[in-house]
Amino acid sequence: MEAVSRPVTAELPIGSDADLSRVRQRVRQAATDLGFGLAQQTKVVTAASELARNTLVHGGGGLMEMTSLDDGHRRGLRLSFVDHGPGIRDVELALTDGYTSGGGLGLGLGGARRLMQHFTIDTTPGQGTTVTVEAWEQGVPTARRGTP
Amino acid sequence: MTEQDTATRETAAQLVEAFLKQRREQIAQRWADAPLFRTVFTVSRDEAVEACKGVVDALAEVLAGGRPEDITAPEFATVREQLGHVAASRARGGATPAQIADDVAALRPPVTELLRAEFADPSGVQAGEAVLLLSVVMGTLRLVVMETALSAGEELMERQRQQLLEVATPVIQLWDGIVAVPLIGTLDSARSQVVMESLLEAIVDQRAAYAILDITGVPMVDSLVAQHLLKTVAAARLMGAECIVSGIRPAIAQTIVHLGIDLGTVVTRSSLADALAYALARQGIAIPAPSASRVSPS
Ligand SMILES: Nc1ncnc2c1ncn2[C@@H]1O[C@H](COP(=O)(O)OP(=O)(O)OP(=O)(O)O)[C@@H](O)[C@H]1O
Numbered sequence: 001m002e003a004v005s006r007p008v009t010a011e012l013p014i015g016s017d018a019d020l021s022r023v024r025q026r027v028r029q030a031a032t033d034l035g036f037g038l039a040q041q042t043k044v045v046t047a048a049s050e051l052a053r054n055t056l057v058h059g060g061g062g063l064m065e066m067t068s069l070d071d072g073h074r075r076g077l078r079l080s081f082v083d084h085g086p087g088i089r090d091v092e093l094a095l096t097d098g099y100t101s102g103g104g105l106g107l108g109l110g111g112a113r114r115l116m117q118h119f120t121i122d123t124t125p126g127q128g129t130t131v132t133v134e135a136w137e138q139g140v141p142t143a144r145r146g147t148p
Numbered sequence: 149m150t151e152q153d154t155a156t157r158e159t160a161a162q163l164v165e166a167f168l169k170q171r172r173e174q175i176a177q178r179w180a181d182a183p184l185f186r187t188v189f190t191v192s193r194d195e196a197v198e199a200c201k202g203v204v205d206a207l208a209e210v211l212a213g214g215r216p217e218d219i220t221a222p223e224f225a226t227v228r229e230q231l232g233h234v235a236a237s238r239a240r241g242g243a244t245p246a247q248i249a250d251d252v253a254a255l256r257p258p259v260t261e262l263l264r265a266e267f268a269d270p271s272g273v274q275a276g277e278a279v280l281l282l283s284v285v286m287g288t289l290r291l292v293v294m295e296t297a298l299s300a301g302e303e304l305m306e307r308q309r310q311q312l313l314e315v316a317t318p319v320i321q322l323w324d325g326i327v328a329v330p331l332i333g334t335l336d337s338a339r340s341q342v343v344m345e346s347l348l349e350a351i352v353d354q355r356a357a358y359a360i361l362d363i364t365g366v367p368m369v370d371s372l373v374a375q376h377l378l379k380t381v382a383a384a385r386l387m388g389a390e391c392i393v394s395g396i397r398p399a400i401a402q403t404i405v406h407l408g409i410d411l412g413t414v415v416t417r418s419s420l421a422d423a424l425a426y427a428l429a430r431q432g433i434a435i436p437a438p439s440a441s442r443v444s445p446s
C-alpha cells in the first residue's frame with residue numbers, strides 16, 4: 001500500500017533544548033489535529049522526543065520534517081529526523097535496549113520503534129543519520145462478525 | 149566587478165580606514181551623546197567616549213580586513229563584546245532589539261557628516277564611494293548589534309525561566325515526615341535538577357521518611373524524564389527517604405512500558421491521595437480508603 005503524501009507540512013530546526021520542546025508541542029498539535037486519541041498522541045510525542053533528542057545529542061543537531069499522510073482510508077503522520085552527524089556504525093547494536101554510547105538509558109531508539117508503526121533508519125558513518133517514523137490513525141475498531 | 153571597481157573600492161577602504169583612525173576622537177565625542185551610549189553610561193561621559201573609541205577602532209580594523217559586509221568578520225569580535233554589554237544593558241532597561249537597532253542606525257549620520265567634510269568636493273565620486281563604504285560597514289555593525297541584543301534578550305529570558313523554575317517547584321509538607329512535589333510540565337534536565345535539590349533539602353529539613361513525586365501534570369515521560377525520576381528516587385533513598393511516584397496516567401503508563409523503562413523498584417500509586425494513604429499506613433497511621441469511607445463501618 002503506497003501512502004499518498006501531501007507536501008511537507010513543517011520543517012523544524014533541532015539545535016537546542018528549547019527546539020526539543022517546540023518539536024514536542026508541534027507534534028502534539030499535529031497528532032491532535034489528525035484526530036489521534038490521547039494514548040496515541042502520547043506515543044507519537046514520546047517517540048518524537050526520543051528521536052529529536054538523539055538528533056541533537058548524538059547527531060549534533062539537525063531538523064525534523066513533518067508530513068501528514070492519507071492513504072484514502074486513514075490519516076497518518078510521518079516524522080523524519082535528519083542530521084549530518086557521525087552516523088551509526090552498528091544499527092542493530094544501537095537498537096538494542098540498554099545500549100548507550102553516552103549516559104542515557106539506551107532505550108530511545110528501540111522505544112521509538114515500538115511506539116510507532118513504521119520505523120526506518122538511513123545512516124552512513126561520517127555522513128549522518130535520518131530516522132523516519134510513521135503513526136497511523138488507529139481508527140474505530142470494526143465490529144466483529146457474530147458479536148451481538 | 150571590474151578591476152577598476154575593485155581598485156576604487158580598495159582606495160575607498162583605505163580612505164575610510166585612515167579617516168576613522170585620524171578622527172577617532174571627534175567621532176567618539178559625537179557618538180558618546182547618542183542614545184545608545186548616553187543611556188548606558190550614565191555615570192561618566194568619559195566611559196562612553198572610551199567605549200565609542202573601541203567601536204571606531206574595530207570598524208577601522210574591519211575595513212583593513214576587507215570584509216565590511218560580513219557580520220562574521222573576526223574584526224567585529226571586539227565590538228561584539230563592547231556592544232554586547234551596551235545592548236544587554238539597554239535590553240535590561242526595557243529596550244527592544246528594534247529600538248536598539250534604531251539606536252545603532254543613529255550613529256551613522258554624525259560620522260558620515262565628518263567623513264564628507266574631509267573631501268574638497270563632498271559631492272564628488274571619491275566622497276560618494278567612501279560614504280557608501282561607510283554605510284555598508286555601519287549597516288553590518290547594526291546587524292552585529294542586533295544579533296548581540298537578541299542573544300542578550302535570550303539570556304534574560306533564560307534567567308527568568310530559571311527563576312520561574314524555582315517558584316514552580318514547591319515542595320509541600322503533607323504530614324509529619326511526608327513531603328510531596330507536584331510536577332507540572334516537561335521535566336527537562338534543568339528542571340529536574342531543581343526538583344531534586346529542593347526535594348532533598350526538604351527531606352533533610354523536615355526529617356521526611358516519605359517523598360511523593362506527583363507527575364499528574366507531566367505531559368510525557370520519555371527515557372530522559374524517566375532517568376531523571378529514577379535518579380531523584382535513588383537520591384532520596386540515599387537520604388533515608390522512600391519515594392513514591394504518583395499520578396501516572398494510563399497513556400503515560402503505556403508509553404513507559406513500550407519504551408522498556410523499568411520502574412520495578414519504585415513504588416507507584418495512581419493518585420496523590422493514594423500515595424499519601426500508603427505513606428501514612430507505613431507510618432502506622434490508618435486512614436479509611438476513599439471508597440471504604442462511604443461504607444459505614446460496622
Ligand atoms: N542520530 C544519531 N546519530 C548518531 N548516533 C546515534 C543517533 N541516534 C542514536 N545513536 C546511537 O545509538 C545509541 C542508542 O540510542 P538510544 O536513543 O537508544 O539511547 P541513548 O540516546 O544513548 O539514551 P536514551 O535512553 O536517553 O535515549 C546512542 O547512544 C548513540 O550511540
Ligand SMILES: [Mg+2]
Pocket residue numbers: 050053054104107108109
Ligand atoms: Mg536517545
